[in-house]
Amino acid sequence: MRNKSKAAGGRLAVVLAVVAGLMAVAGQAAADEMKPIRIGVLTDLGGVTADATGKGSVEAARLAVEDMGGKVAGRPVEVISADHQHKTDLGSSIAREWFDQAGVDVIVDVPNSAVALAVQEIAREKKKMVLFSGAGTPALTGKSCSPYGVHWTYDTYALSRGTAGAVVKAGGDSWFMIASDYAFGHQLARDAAAVVTGAGGQVVGEVFHPLATPDFSSYLLQAQASGAKVVGIANAGGDTINTIKQAGEFGLVAGGQKLAALILMLSDIHGLGLQAAQGTYLTTPSYWDVDDRARALSKRYMERVGAMPGMLQAGVYGEVLHYLKAVDAVGGTDADAVSAKMRALPIDDPYSRNARLREDGRVVRDMYLARVKAPAESKGPWDYLDIVATIPGDQLVWPLSESACPLVAK
Template sequence: MAKDGRAPGTARRAWITAATVLLLLGAATGAGAQVSDDVVRIGVLTDLSGPYADLSGKGSVVAAELAAADAGGQVRGKPIQIVSADHQNKPDIASAVARRWYEVEGVDAIVDLPVTAVAFAVQTVAREKSRTVMITAAATSDFTAKTCAPVSTHWADDTHTLTAGTARAVMQRGGRAWYFITVDHAFGAALQVEATKVIEASGGRVVGTSRHPIGATDFSSFIVQARTSGADVVALASVGNDFITALKQAHEFGLGTGTPTLTGFLTYITDINALGLEVAKNLTFTSSFYWDQSDAARAFARRFKEKVGIMPTKDHAAVYTAVRQYLHGVETAGTDEAVAANKAMRATPFDFFGRPASIRADGRVLFDATLYRVKTPAESKAPWDYYEAVRTIPRAEAFLPMNPACAVP
């Protein structure tokens, strides 16, 4: 594992993790003159130490390593190198790392990027430097609806996907009046806006909102306000540790056992594992991936769990698939030049753990999603047996139509 080479105690050293893995599987032979630096270098820029470390973090690095290994460890005879850094959930740190990676350290593509503001910052640098960025964690639909770029692809369930199935399902069960407990950053605001559109279009209304900072530890005042608001549904528009803490405290206040009911949007299997089925049971949410959805997913999950100790989240699955598709794009285009590689990525449909997938001209990755319900303790038959599929959400329903201004020629 490589360090960043800077003196101990400097701020920059804290930005870079010691997780640099060089995969040299097979002789470096064959054509490869168009691969810059004679290495295809992919940077996993993630949260290695903060509230999103379980859903991304070390697991995202491992997922990228598995993808590189499954590609044979080389592209056009040139080795694949996976490097990683902790962005500390700070856009300025993320953009500085991205700029140094692209300008100085020869990184060809960046992947992962939990936290919307972080992903926007890195997408801006990637566009400026004409280098590849693959956003697999941050979820706002604006990455393709507004800030699209020919070198950028968006792999995560976006804010439209997350609300399209979940809000409709809750509305169909009678949830007309909604109260939001929303994380106070761009993702939370975007998620609430998208959900509100579905709620109001279906004849419902939002009766109140509380906003909390990232890393909040006390949700009691928000929960009391939600209980007294007259809401039928309390919606937790948060993610990671914030979502886990909010749901645990809501359960302690008796929410989820009657009216108002509880619902979440951006939910990860690591959240359910941390909460336990007694607390999380009967939650509904939308997801692009579940480790038990297909033979391909189960095979990947077994390998991943052997290395990380947990089942992969949907972010880990997206990192793996994005890296595989990027490497295929480089191989097909004959170069790691970003625009050419991304055109090749868009031109080739692929398999997303048993589901057909493709990349639209604006960089939006398209697939059918699934509305899931969390099983009760009695229904779960084995460790990590947490989800029951409720219905498939077709890609035409799951994603917004393409903004014509974002079409890549």
């Protein structure tokens, strides 16, 4: 009898251990289900592109979360942010810490091409999603493409084809390039030069300047002396503002040269003022005033930020919204499942027109060729752009048949 009692006690202990284990697993699963979905906005909070990204990108992400009800797949959604200061090592460190320790499921924005390329490699290694609005290098969906990376808003290829193509067609067939001396500036200058020469024009010279340059006099004097009809400005943020302001002071436009800003943000125009920026052509994937839907969302944004959203902040809203729709559809944050669903779902947000996500991670979208209004044409605050034409998205992306992305079937 004693042996039978011992055996029964042993079996009971095993059963209790199994039940305890199952309860622990169930408890952990329940805890995982309640863990917040965490979105990390890796941006520029105090540098040359802070006005075009920065706190505006953070608020744009929060607006997208609110428009999904604050919860997705039964889990709350949180937004955190950090400043990479345009430093690749710092951006990489933040990304690793977010993925490894902070529970971040997706990183968004990343306005610096060098930082973006580094973060994309970390996201690939960790099998986490990263959505780029602020970065411009086509390499993100070219040779460095990743199944977990989405290039949402623009790249240098798109903007150069839109703006340079229009200016050359209007007779601006000789160019001098002033570009920032990092990956983004070099790529933008190369892409614009390819458009200019492909249309029968020529690039007579180019110079590259450090990030956050306060004095552009030497570069502008070289551009002036070149005799080029067009001075192509291939930089961003505060550098673009300083280049255009100082070009006016040196009399480039008064002397007959045209300025072509290859990337010009709404915040740049606001900083310059219409008097200085008027007549400048640019290509933009979005504009706050195109229709009632865009105006309504932009008004909410304006109430929080004190400015209308530029294209990069509008892009953060769209990419976060689309990501959360995919998470909701698959019921979780598994990067492989979410990535596939993002490619399958239609893109629908107030700032995107005829948009779709390709297999290489590039969002193909219609963009606008716009002209900065003269002061007399503006009807009020932030009424800065006249939409000249809509450019079909297929004309603004690198053809898949020529893609170096290994995800693209040949």
